[in-house]
Amino acid sequence: MPPTLLSRPSQLTLSRRLPFTSRLARSSVLTSPSFSCSSRTPLQKSYRKAYSSSSPPSSRFGPSYLSEDIRQHQARKMAPQLDGYFEQVDSLSDHFIERLRQAVAIPSISSEAARRPDVVRMGHFLADELKKLGASVELRELGPQPGTDLTLPPCVLARYGNDKNKRTILVYGHYDVQPAEKSDGWDTEPFELTVKEDGRMLGRGSTDDKGPVLGWLNAIEAHQKAGIDFPVNLLMCFEGMEEYGSEGLDDLINEEGKKYFADADAVCISDNYWLGTEKPCLTYGLRGCNYYSVEVSGPGADLHSGVFGGTAQEPMTDLVRILASLVDTDGKIQIKGIMEQVAPVTKEEETLYDGIAFTMETLQESLGSKTTIFEDKKATLMARWRYPSLSVHGVEGAFSAPGAKTVIPAKVIGKFSIRTVPDMDIDKTNEAVYKHVNDFFKTLNSKNTMKVYAQHTGKWWVASPNHWNFSAAAKATERVWGVKPDFTREGGSIPVTLTFEQATGKNVLLLPMGSSTDGAHSINEKLDKKNYIEGIKLLGAYLHYVAEEPTNE
């Protein structure tokens, strides 16, 4: 890490050392006195029925999928400069969906070598769209991908506006996607955006993260077409390797923290999800992710199990025993030295979870089953946000197709990851994992060869939710959705969040567009039309409020 990144150690230390509860408790300062609160109670009560089919389709304001309450709220002229912008977004909605369709059609899968040209093509698509909108754009090359003969896809760096009298907001997103094949179980072609009658827009990358990335471009275009002054200078950083550990990006962010990104006043990332399906949220914490491989090898090549079964030690036998030693059915991590690092729960924290709009029913709907570990909301939210988890993802090198193949695989690689939380340390966690796996393998007395190593690691992140960056986003959320957002943490990992915080020394906000049932990384990934279109309004509104919010750093 370059020394410049340590230039604001006290702020960074504070940000990560603040007790969990004190920050959440202070989120009440977000009720700004300049903000009309007259209709807050009925609106808060009504957000659950906001998109019920009983909403009258003939109302005067806004698109028909919004409830009467929200339409009237949006029409209330609380932030009048936004009215023209919102109308423009509505009238451009088909155009914005078409832009998303073009983006989804490019299978920019960063983890598959054969798709690398598509990832690069997607980067160029974004750059071209940005140039058309008048942004200055650089396709920043990141060099070779370590351990491969591939070249990393370029990072799209762009600037829109350079007015010293305006705040500058740095936004980040990624244009690569997870792998997807129709045969994985998709109802539709994963790389053809399919808009269903109920508003679901199915397609790989629709919600993760092409929809949100295009949200920023769409916000610029709607301002231009509505003739409304863009309220901030916008710096953009869109990468193409997020789904493969953001390879090459940290160096660039660290390098540009005080150069390309030097005048950023705050950072905003739209790459996560609402906690449920109806109430928006702002996110101030993420778990980290350490991804491990355990490699067991023995024979020189795969073996016929009839000829060699019973006479040779089988790598797969050792591997499943190692994988079985890591975690139990109820998610309890069996590795010594992991839970010992977790910050204790304070009494104040105990009281925080009840107020969050989250139900076990919504969780089970997202899950598609009732196989939850806990029966109650509080234990579930704590497990997702503030405790580590360990998942076994699969085995490379073993038979994985349908049918029956009687082969003894010669070399198998088990993959698992640990989601990390405060105050876990990456090195300590790695050491605990290596020690556990090595010690366990020794007990097997195997002649096979075993290696355990981290494929990538990423620290957890917790930010300060009482910063003006968050209060502006809270106002924008209430303006668009008619309800105060929940302040949440997330179980997932967006490693660059921490990198941006460290490299710029600025507050980072996570402002989600999609909802909990979007199925990022799964089959049938989707973004709801209302989340996309209202999400574009939200991103634009956030920039207006952020331009006006008093400094409270």
Add this chain to the structure above:
Amino acid sequence: MPPTLLSRPSQLTLSRRLPFTSRLARSSVLTSPSFSCSSRTPLQKSYRKAYSSSSPPSSRFGPSYLSEDIRQHQARKMAPQLDGYFEQVDSLSDHFIERLRQAVAIPSISSEAARRPDVVRMGHFLADELKKLGASVELRELGPQPGTDLTLPPCVLARYGNDKNKRTILVYGHYDVQPAEKSDGWDTEPFELTVKEDGRMLGRGSTDDKGPVLGWLNAIEAHQKAGIDFPVNLLMCFEGMEEYGSEGLDDLINEEGKKYFADADAVCISDNYWLGTEKPCLTYGLRGCNYYSVEVSGPGADLHSGVFGGTAQEPMTDLVRILASLVDTDGKIQIKGIMEQVAPVTKEEETLYDGIAFTMETLQESLGSKTTIFEDKKATLMARWRYPSLSVHGVEGAFSAPGAKTVIPAKVIGKFSIRTVPDMDIDKTNEAVYKHVNDFFKTLNSKNTMKVYAQHTGKWWVASPNHWNFSAAAKATERVWGVKPDFTREGGSIPVTLTFEQATGKNVLLLPMGSSTDGAHSINEKLDKKNYIEGIKLLGAYLHYVAEEPTNE
């Protein structure tokens, strides 16, 4: 099973009930008095150097890759009617390799739906070649493949010769192959036969089982071109689903046991391997194979491990625990009720293993490592031949590609198989497996759903090695290779062996062509040129000796 198949119960019962050792001990009767033994000792001593490069290339008899000892032995006119046949095989060797090249070029992978047309094409190729040789051929359709919308590839039934004064030999082989991709690690294109300077002929199916199948056709052709009367009537049964559990074949064999195959006097199958690389063997026993799936499912779709890790029970966590409970590093099966069924080792059996031409060095060469469970030959042969083994083959539904994918798979299917031996019973074995897995799963207290079931099962087989079918093959082996064969059992499974025995009521002989390092089912599968060409001689010589061997049933 149709009642006609039980018409010779005493013979069948005897065949399978004979104690392990008494049959092996009696294999000494194979030293027929009509067979010259004068050079046995020097030949037996010299077979190890038979193919050393120091053999003089300018000798008068036979191809240059044979040692002087073997060339002189083949020239000794012990079975004079074979001389012209052997010479013809040598002069047609390029033509026979070309025929193998054509067969390998057809990727007849029975386990892959997309390759089904290639499997059918391979069946037609065989049928056409047989017709050209004057055989009467039927492409017998086997109907739809259960559980799929595929049609099974046809079984090639053929007859060559119909002389009531000759014995009739039924031979079996398969024309389908295991899956293969260059990217699995092959040095050459798997479906292009590549003949190396050292005589290795690489290609999927070269040794398993296209080389041996073509061996029978080549033997017919060489007889025709040499103008030598074919010594027997040959019935042929070549199937296209062996690598996928021989689906549909049992019904046909049972149906035709007393019809198409009615006049078969004995059965010969060339679909296994020498125990090592230099000494031929005849095989009278095989292990069975029961193949199991364990399916664990929970969530409705794959999940993001950040969002759901720690809150949902993960099917993969349960599956690896189940798989880890089955067998230990040293191959000891942990399922109660399996080892309990194994026939005890008698004192006589204890003495049998020392005489077999097998070394740990050869095993380790085939294995490509020193990761054997046992250090000595006897324990290793017993583990391969007369004890069951359990191999974990892989997991379907989990992440199996290189790289790092942070998905919680929604449904995973673990695959494992048990190689079975006398006196294990299929139903008892299934029940023991189901009980173990179900009981173990209950201890996990999981909300996930688990199913365990057999994908296919197949019984072990042990035949009578003192039958004239075996003594004829032993003479042919000594005639071609200059050494008495070992009498061996095999660890692998050829389920149709037992079906043929039961359906025809006749003795079945396994007469291998390839050697232990051929790598059936692995990358770089090969058949050595010498094993192919001398193997063609062997198949023909076997038919000559079988025509003359006195009945000793």
